[in-house]
Amino acid sequence: MIKDYDADKRLREAYDFCIVGAGPAGITLALRLAGAGWSVALLEGGGREYTPRSQALYKCTSTGLEVFAAEDRLRYLGGTSNHWAGRCRPFTSADFAVPPPVEMPGWPIPYAEIERYLPGAMEIVDLPQGAEFKAVNPGLNGGEFEADRFLLSPPTRFAQKYATALDETPGLDVFINCNCVDLLFDPDAGKLKAVQVSDYEGKRQPVAARNFILATGAIENARQLLNSKSLAQAGVVTPDGLVGRCFMEHLNIDMGTFILRSGEGTDPRQYFTTDAFVAQYQAGRGNVLASVLADVQTYGRTAEVKHFLENLACDMGVASKIEFVAKFSCPGDGVISTLIEQFPNVHSRISLLDEQDELGVAKVNVNWVLSDSDRHTIKCIGSELAKQFAEMGLGFVKLNDFVYDTSLPLKMSPHAHHMGTTRMAASAKDGVVDTNCKVFGTENLYVAGSSVFATGGASNPTMPLLQFALRLADHLNQKMHSATGAAA
Ligand SMILES: Cc1cc2nc3c(=O)[nH]c(=O)nc-3n(C[C@H](O)[C@H](O)[C@H](O)COP(=O)(O)OP(=O)(O)OC[C@H]3O[C@@H](n4cnc5c(N)ncnc54)[C@H](O)[C@@H]3O)c2cc1C
Structure with a gap:
């Protein structure tokens, strides 16, 4: 049942599972675990709708590249799925088999571990069962780029789609306006004993459970772990650790422009780097979208559109792109945008600030930085694309100078795909969670969402993070059956 914590603070004495955060990851886990017969508390900091007061708790500072993390994430029931775009592309086996060419290791599990959850994740985001991830255009001849393959979710809005299930699943208590403000660790037991929750007046109480799952998105999952004094005192979270x-x-680079050879169709083209490209250049993967701007002209009916774009004040990182688009006046000109892999890099990080939010939780700074390896990936993708467009006679690509001159600052925007801040690894030396998404050094604290990604590839993160959530639900179900002796 969905209860407003402002009005109803009655908790069970202890739950089997306490899940923090009701976005795609948290909702998926809550419904699976309650559906298996366990008692579950799903704690959501926001209400049923957007409120500035809840959203303000996402305010953070930025010292690196701008991520717009205060605006692009949404802090209410359903989480950021309330405005995600629904693009779905699965990881491939190569994402898991080939470690990144940097000092951090890749995935400690084979792709088969999550591949079997693909049909379940597709169903959750309303993709037809058995549907193929289709190419919309042919690849390029050189062997470096194949056609991209993806499917579009409607997009699924989790709070709406699962409203009845959240309200009616027996054993499930969903509390909205219920903010996790601390994680209370018992060092003797090696277990989290409760999460401390708060209403908006600052009244706190603990929620006790046998197992806990953080599902608050990649920035907040790290923030909750870093904010917990008891986890720090026990040495589970350390200043020089990987939390x-x-x-x-994923990097959306203003690669440059292109002019199509006359006679080429003007439909957008989407390409994806091949495994051969990754091996040959020791580079990351990337999706490239080449779109022809046939309609953006300074005259006629579209003049209004151009005027609108020029004047649009946008705080989500696309202002420079809009300015760039607005400069176009020639039908047939095209823009190239990307979704490019960033390699794991310890300097790109979330850290605590001294300042606290309204509820007493330390705020965070995001220092999003790229490494030389990332600049190498961008350069290789840009140069190869330009070469192959020319060789195939498709048209001419004019790359921006910062693509090939890596000493110049990049023009780019983020995709709001936050990943890696509680990365999965075989040991605590290389990560924060183990292969079952359990935080190293604890017996009962788990993490869900793309913060567990060891590498991010160039696939959109939501459907894959649901595959991980389904796998985690299976693991926890088995764990509880073993612990209680209940028949599976
Ligand atoms: C504009 C936009 C477009 C996108 N398009 C795509 C796309 O096309 N394809 C794709 O794969 N991905 C896309 N994404 C990314 C996608 O939205 C995320 O991957 C997904 O929402 C992550 O799910 P999550 O459950 O891990 O986290 P979230 O959706 O962020 O949910 C976290 C939940 O935790 C709650 N919470 C946070 N802190 C607390 C606390 N202290 N106490 C209690 N509750 C708390 C929040 O209110 C929220 O409900 C897009 C994102 C944006 C911004």
Whole structure:
């Protein structure tokens, strides 16, 4: 049942599972675990709708590249799925088999571990069962780029789609306006004993459970771990550890422009780097979208559009792109945008600030930085694309100078795909969670969402993070059956 914590603070004495955060990851886990017969508390800091007061708790500072993390994430029931775009592309086996060419290791599990959860994740985001991830155009001849393959979710809005299930699943208590403000660790037991929750007046109480799952998105998952004094005192979270480090995004680079050879169709083209490209250049993966701007002209009916774009004040990182688009006046000109892999890098990180939010939780700074390896990936993708466009006679690509001159600052924007801050690894030396998404050094604290990604590839993160959530639900179900002796 969905209860407003402002009005109803009655908790069970202890739950089997306490899940913090009701976005795609948290909702998926809550419904699976309650559906298996366990008692579950799903704690959501926001209400049923957007409120400035809840959203303000996401305010953070930025010392690196701008991520717009205060605006692009949404802090209410359903989380950021309330405005995600629904683009779905699965990881591939190569994402898991080939470690990144940097000092951090890649995935400690084979792709098969999550591949079997693909049909379940597709169903959750309303993709037809058995549907193929289709190419919309042919690849390029050189062997470096194949056609991209993806599917579009409607997009699924989790709070709406699962409203009845959240309200009616037996054993499930969903509390909205219920903010996690601390994680209370018992060092003798090696277990989290409760999460401390607060209403908006600052009244706190503990929620006790046998197992806990953080599902608050990649920045907040790290923030909650870093904010907990008891986890720090027990040495589970240490200042030089990996919690908050290896923050990754997908890179949307202003690669440049192109002019199509006349006679080429003007439909957008989407390409994806091949495994051969990755091996040959020791580079990351990337999706490239080449779109022809046939309609953006300074005259006629579209003049209004151009005027609108020029004047649009946008705080989500696309202002420079809009300015760039607005400069176009020639039908047939095209823009190239990307979704490029960033490699894990310990300097790209979330860290705590001294300042606290309204509820007494330390605020965070996001220092999103790229490494030389990332600049190498961008350069290789840009140069190869330009070469192959010319060789195939498709048209001419004019790359921006910062693509090939890596000493110049990049023009780019983020995709709001936050990943890596509680990365999965075989040991605590290289990560924060183990292969079952359990925080190293604890017996009962788990993490869900793309913060567990060891590498981010160039696939959109939501459907894959649901595959991980389904796998985690299976693991926890088995763990509880073993612990209680209940028949599976
Ligand atoms: C504009 C935009 C477009 C996108 N398009 C795509 C796309 O096309 N394809 C794709 O794969 N991905 C896309 N994404 C990314 C996608 O939205 C995220 O991957 C996804 O929402 C992450 O799910 P999550 O459950 O891990 O986190 P979230 O959706 O962020 O949910 C976290 C939840 O935790 C709650 N919470 C936070 N702190 C607390 C606390 N202290 N106490 C209690 N509750 C708390 C929040 O209110 C929220 O409900 C897009 C993102 C944006 C911003």
